[in-house]
Amino acid sequence: MTEVAAVLRVVIADDSYLVREGTRRLLEDSGRVEVVAAVADGEELLAAVRTTRPDVVITDIRMPPGHATEGIAAAHAIRAEFPRIGVVVLSQYSDADYAVELFAQGTAGLGYLLKAAVGDLDDLLRALVEVAKGGSVVDPGVVERLVDQRAVQAESPLRRLGPRELDVLREMAEGRTNAAIGAALHLSESTIEKHVNTIFNSLGLSEEPGTSRRVAAVLSYLRNMSMSPAQDRPGAPR
Known part of the structure; x- marks a missing residue:
């Protein structure tokens, strides 16, 4: 960098x-x-x-x-x-x-x-x-509001992730390193690395020049939410 x-x-x-x-x-x-x-x-x-x-x-x-x-x-x-x-x-x-x-x-x-x-x-x-x-x-506020509503999306790629991977994804969205995520979640850095790799693999994210896979993981979910019907979006009137 x-x-x-x-x-x-x-x-x-x-x-x-x-x-x-x-x-x-x-x-x-x-x-x-x-x-x-x-x-x-x-x-x-x-x-x-x-x-x-x-x-x-x-x-x-x-x-x-x-x-x-x-x-x-x-x-x-x-x-x-x-x-x-x-x-x-x-x-x-x-x-x-x-x-x-x-x-x-x-x-x-x-x-x-x-x-x-x-x-x-x-x-x-x-x-x-x-x-x-x-x-x-x-912004974690953008991610938090969407991740907390993941269950409304039957085909959401995030459904491939477990609760701990979703916790790690939230921390990734705040720009934290693996070490900082481990400290926040009280897990070892090696455990966090495994969760991060699970996220990348589950979402089909490969290493590409000029693209952060950490942000791409968040954007994969954002794209999924942006294509959902308006009434299914977080905060939409019912």
Whole structure:
């Protein structure tokens, strides 16, 4: 993975001035981030990235002019033009479709976080460091809500996994190493490695360049949920 600077240079993109400046203040007060630009839309974001060449970009998922998925489009454009720049997309939506769209072209250097994560500085900084290194992050809130509803999917690939593998998958989604997962679940690292391999094998995930199998395991489930009928989705009205 890419070596990360002690102080990360970051560009922030959000059409809300208050969100931009609040995020700027939060990050800069940590002493671990220098915000080199704060912009309001996708075009300004691409221009700022080309000018400042940051380590990481933080972008809202919805921005002018269409307020659709401009942040995801910008993330793909940035990763294509500057593969060493990580991108974290912030969203208030835990809908699986958005995460699937973001990671459709690969997972390296990308993160999908719920906006609530901005309030937890340590989690946000950890995500920034991870994508700056070329890793991937999926908000555990997105995964948790879906994994807990796995039983509604008769054909869910997650049904091939046992309860312990599902516990490991949740921890994987938070970007934890095997050693950290073992500590969290009170299991040895070798046991965790066996569970991780079971997950990969059960979901048919092979090692591919530019793709994190850990994130791909999570996305396999997200894709399954995104194709389910709306009434079967977690949180859908009954």
